[in-house]
Amino acid sequence: MIEYVVRRLLLAVLVLFGVSVVSFGMMFLSGDPASALAGDNWTRQQIDEFRRIMGFDRPWYVQYRDFIRNAVRGDFGKSLRQHQPVFGLLMDRLPATLQLTGAALLLSVTIATPVGILSAVRRNSFNDRAAMLLALAGQSMPVFWVGSMLILIFGVRLQWLPIAGREGLAHLILPAAALGFFSVARNARVVRSSMLEVLGADYVRTARAKGLPGAQVVMKHAFKNALLPVVTLLGLDVGHLLSGAVITETIFAWPGVGRLTVEAVLGKDLPLVQAVVIFLATVFVIINLAVDILYGVLDPRVRYQ
């Protein structure tokens, strides 16, 4: 097990190294970073001075070394547009994104799992077909459309829920529903198909033959084994939800990291873009590392492959 975890950790470090190289290389895509980042009315002299202050006049490997050294300490410099420490800006917005992503994930797990299990247990019933039809629809609808519809129905017509901003729990409901909608649909289908496969297995038939209650067979014997693909998907879901949050945050005016990223990209705020890229990549790598380790715990065969 330890060897398995160490191997995964080394791979994660390698991925993060790649991300840091790409993130650092973004600066040089447009040629001279000082000219690219300069304000609209800057003179040549101001641009030269800016190049010196930012250290763009040094060899690239020296710049990269300092970039990594500072990044490890959480120091990504100051935002070029907001004139605030980048790390602080990121941390200010992070709770909103984590709250939204967490709520969407929770929604996905709490709805998709029972729906998937029930669909599998009552295969080909009316409920199963209805659930799978809804799941298909859910997977086919883009998040911006779902978001707009939720606003129109629950915000404007029925006036049940608030539609923009982040003030309380009520403000979280619509954005979390919009963001989690796709995941609910996909995960319900995966849980169902995974359960169907397991329910047909010999050991489940044996369990039934031994006279165990139906619920116990389903939950204890079948569901535990059907969890493997679901756990994998949940890891990927975090990445999907974090990236999907950009659109959801825009539609619902949710002040999270997604909108901060869009603002940084449009405002050519490179230190902020770099910090966001590295931070989100790190979160994604850590979650997937955790999923990989959990996978090894759930299925010992994985560790020996």
Place this chain on the structure above:
Amino acid sequence: MTDPERPDRLTKEHDGRLTRRELLRRGFTTAAAAGLAGAMHEISGPVGVSAQTQVGGQSRLVLVQPNEPATLDPQFEQSGILGTYLNPMVEHLTEFDRRLNIRNVLAESAQLPRDGVTYRFRLRSGVEFWDGTPLDANAIKFTYERALNPENRQKGLSDPIPTLQGVDHIRVIDPLTVDVVTGKPSTLAWPFFVQEFILAPRYYGTRAFDQTAIRPMGSGPWRFTRWDKGDRMEMSANTGYWRGRPQIETLIFRTVPDAGTRLALLERGEADIITTVNPDDLPVIRANSRLRVESALTTFRVHIGVPCNQPRWRDRRARMALNYAVNVDNIIKFVLGGLPRERTRTPVITPGWANRDIKPYPFDQSRARELLTAANFDFTQPVKLYTTEAGMKRLDVAQAIVADLNKMGMRAEVQVLQPAVFTSRLRAKEFDDLYLGTLGAPSYGPIEVALPTGDLGLDSTHFTTATQNGPRYMQVYQEARVTFDDRKSHELVNTLQALFMEEAAWILLYREVFLFGVNRRTDWRPTEYTRLHLWLPEEQDARIIR
């Protein structure tokens, strides 16, 4: 006791005690009910709360916009949105009124230069910043010196106004009298006083830039309360404001990027004014008896920039042909729904300053074809029209232009660029083909003729260097910059407009329109100025009708 149907299952009355399953079920139900009750309590609060709910017996106004400034320090960012955010809180020496006439604000009187370089301001007495610092001549001196300080500029401070005005130094005459002295005479200096925010010396002189970026200090009708970045900024009425306490007690600026969500907030009564309304949504607002549409014809001129240094556009006849080839009236009528009202005729739009002798080009594609043939235009090479998607129906306008050009036998196509890339190319004067640009300036004739020179904004036409009239234009422009005589100034501005139009470096299209959705209880009208004002000199502030 066992369930007769399922002998393996114990019933809940088993031994008079709860089973583990029943205990869990009840626990879960109680927790769910508590959670739901909590959620409903949270939900019942904000929903349906009108934007104009009375707060402590006073009213509040909610303005919803698609974006927010990156910083609240006016010397670090120059944008319409920052102007909108700061105008309620930080004031200028002078300000435009509704008709774009310059009026005194913090200045009680202003004396235009007799020597060509000294602008003398007598300040209002009794005006205070919120921190209790009195507004005096030192505040003006501090503001300009902070903006011009080379050390500050190296740290990213980028206020261009003192440089555009050519300010050399500030002279304090007495506590309420100050001279702003320019290095040499310049007609550009006077109108730019409406844009320089006057800062509180004690606050801005002792705070680091990362503090002034998130918390402003001013003397305006509303005081800063809080700014939750990405969400909202709140201000409260300045009870000691020198023009009297504003009627609106709480002012809230919310940031909502999506146009549909902004409209939904207006429909729900959670917003009083929404900006940047999608023209397609106008019928929704008009159909609602509680709402109304407001529009403002801004000073932004939408035009096709023609890079005169490129071989195919070097011949003046080819550029003139574009004027005949594009049916601007049809674009205004059918693409923009008639909102811009009419085609822009001259580069100067200030009433009284536009050259009346300049006539608009008629739509005449036969004439355009003749001119292109005479200019040996190569129809086989593709023509690109660069644009961004920013602005009202900008992409649709670009496609309509391209359709007109293709009717002429050209192989034109639209190339959409990200705003940052577009601006970057404009700044580097790198456009190799046509681009759909906008340029705005404070409405004042002598300033507007500076637009094609690149002094005030970004222009990639190379008009001053690559056309026959360019050098002459620069010569007359330099003369206009130092001419204070009104009659002579008008003559020079007229000459400059004629020289510019002869070269057809811009194909003038229309003035950008800003659209607003407004709750009928809000007494407010927009101006042509590119910033949104909730108060104007010599006019009642925005207010809520009870």
